[in-house]
Amino acid sequence: MKRALFVGFWLLLLGVALADRPAWMTSAETITPTDLQAHLEFIASDALEGRDTPSRGLDLAGMYIVSHLKRWGLKPGGENGTYYQTLTIRTDRVNLESSVVRIGEQTFRYGEGFVARAVPLSLTAQPVYVGYGWTNHAQSIDPYKGLDVRDKVLVVLGGFPRPVAQLGLERAEAEGWISPEENALRRGARAILRIDPVLMERLDRQSRMWARRRVVEELERDEPAIPVLIPSRKLLDALCQGEEVGAEELVQRVQSGEAGEPFAFRANKRLQIELAVETTREYARNVIAIVEGRDPALKNEYVVVGAHLDHVGIGTPRQPGEDVIFNGADDDGSGTVALLEMAEAFAHGARPRRSVLFIWHVGEEKGLWGSRLFTEKPTVPLQNIIAQVNIDMIGRSRSPGDQNPRNADLSAPDEIYVIGPKLASPELGKILEQVNHQYLRLHLNPRYDDPNDPERLYYRSDHYSYARKGIPVIFFFSGLHEDYHRPSDHVDKIDFEKMAKVTRTVFGLVWTLAEQETRPARVKVAQ
Ligand SMILES: [Zn+2]
Incomplete structure (x- = not known):
């Protein structure tokens, strides 16, 4: 009896403790x-x-x-x-053997002649120089004015026009600046050749990184990608042969930030680009x-x-x-x-x-x-x-x-x-x-x-x-x-x-x- 009472007392205490304790x-x-x-x-x-x-x-x-x-x-x-x-x-991997750029009789191989993102491409087109390739409608900045760039290759300067560099990308885009990639898409150009004097010097070392692209397909945006190529100095020389503006001049424009006047290359100048890409x-x-x-x-x-x-x-x-x-x-x-x-x-x-x-x-x-x-x-x-x-x-x-x-x-x-x-x-x-x-x-x-x-x-x-x-x-x-x-x-x-x-x-x-x-x-x- 006593003992039972004693146990009951402890059970009661335990019950109070348990009730206090969240389940x-x-x-x-x-x-x-x-x-x-x-x-x-x-x-x-x-x-x-x-x-x-x-x-x-x-x-x-x-x-x-x-x-x-x-x-x-x-x-x-x-x-x-x-x-x-x-x-x-x-x-996506660039097939290094079968990816080439041809200008006239000259053939340039991937790695030593140019590098490009792994986006498949096969075309022959006339190049058009458009400075930095950025536009701003409100400020009447439009290097494409009077030029037909449909089905052509845009030749652009690496880096950014001064106002874009000063604002930073995000603010520049908010203030109506449109990138060369976006302009290429809207105007029907097929590829971009970007003159980048720094990258130009080390294409070989860059080529492996550029040749491989990994994406999660479910997260990829649906918009088409514009192929971007970085030419070697030799390729740029071949491109500018017989033109009013030479390769050295274009390289200096990147360094000085003065884009100069847009122009179409000679009517018979052709760039043939073959970018073969393998996908797993x-x-x-x-x-x-x-x-x-x-x-x-x-x-x-x-x-x-x-x-x-x-x-x-x-x-x-x-x-x-x-x-x-x-x-x-x-x-x-x-x-x-x-x-x-x-x-x-x-x-x-x-x-x-x-x-x-x-x-x-x-x-x-x-x-x-x-x-x-x-x-x-x-x-x-x-x-x-x-x-x-x-x-x-x-x-x-x-x-x-x-x-x-x-x-x-x-x-x-x-x-x-x-x-x-x-x-x-x-x-x-x-x-x-x-x-x-x-x-x-x-x-x-x-x-x-x-x-x-x-x-x-x-x-x-x-x-x-x-x-x-x-x-x-x-x-x-x-x-x-x-x-x-x-x-x-x-x-x-x-x-x-x-x-x-x-x-x-x-x-x-x-x-x-x-x-x-x-x-x-x-x-x-x-x-
Ligand atoms: Zn972790």
Whole structure:
């Protein structure tokens, strides 16, 4: 009797304690250092060869994630009822052997005679000189006046006319300046030959870079591209042979900034251009999954949680046996497995009112490809995304005796950098502070949450693609270190205790955001 009373008393106390404790904390506790480590030992293993975009290692990493999502019963959030959203990566390469320019009897080969962007072209046309080729209607600046440039090749000076250089490109275009590329398109010219005295001197070294062009087809704008060629001095000499204005004069015009009068080259002068381009296509896939909210109406709104699955692949060894696999355990293996643990916790625990969408982006290291694709072609309505939470590198901390200056900016074991609240989304910052205060009380460091941050970290990871669409974002980051973008970004350097604390805190933030009455205000779009 006494004893029963005693137990009852403790149960009552426990009940009070549990009632005080938000339900999500129980779910958050399923995120453990051991589980994070188990996942990361696979994701950051040599077997995945640095998860370059595109690569077999990256595909395998995606399959690993998907197999877990399926087991835990998360809903596919990608295309056509799958967990995937595909990026088509197209590589256009100039065929160096069959790409030539001919003027009269002279033939110029790609590399030594000229370089050009990898846009296919086959034409014979008369050249027309149009100075810088920029126009401004309001200021009556029109070097095309009285010239017929349809089906012709524009010969232009490299660089910009003085007013454009002074205004900067963006403002110049806003003030009605139109570029030679745009003019060529509007007036039916077929190609541009740009005189660039600096490039001219080092065409050989430039040719490999110019000969290869890589684009994500889904993100490519539909407008046709105008082929731009940079001639060698010899090609320019041949072009100007027998003309009133010589090659040297044109080169000097670039240097002096005095464009001189536009003119058509002699009526019998012909440029024959053959640019042969070979195209290959490869694929990489964002992984997307959804945990549906419990509220029948609010479940159509989403909190998006993201990380990037990819890293930078394999380097070239300088000596035999050198480790050249960039494992990316911290970057962004840490975010990748943090998301996986959060997905499991959401799938098995109490659900908030709104839905949570998990996305593992690919191609982040190439220029935010995966997040750009998702925000351009979202698989859920963009206006229904109430916030985006990004985790990119949360695995490292500065150990007490570490004197290495390259580790000086790493956060401490109980500390994490938070970027976004001050720059764009104060409401997310407030909720994070509340969650953190009632839970693990990490030191939230706003050091990089600053428009004058010299590292410009706000612009360097996937959350930025979302911020550009007006979505409130918040970014978690433990700091740059000696192994950043090196083969030594290994799993044995990860502080899993800290990672678990940060992941649990982010889990609490996401849960609370998905649960709360109102959604945070949209952010002002900083381009
Ligand atoms: Zn990263």
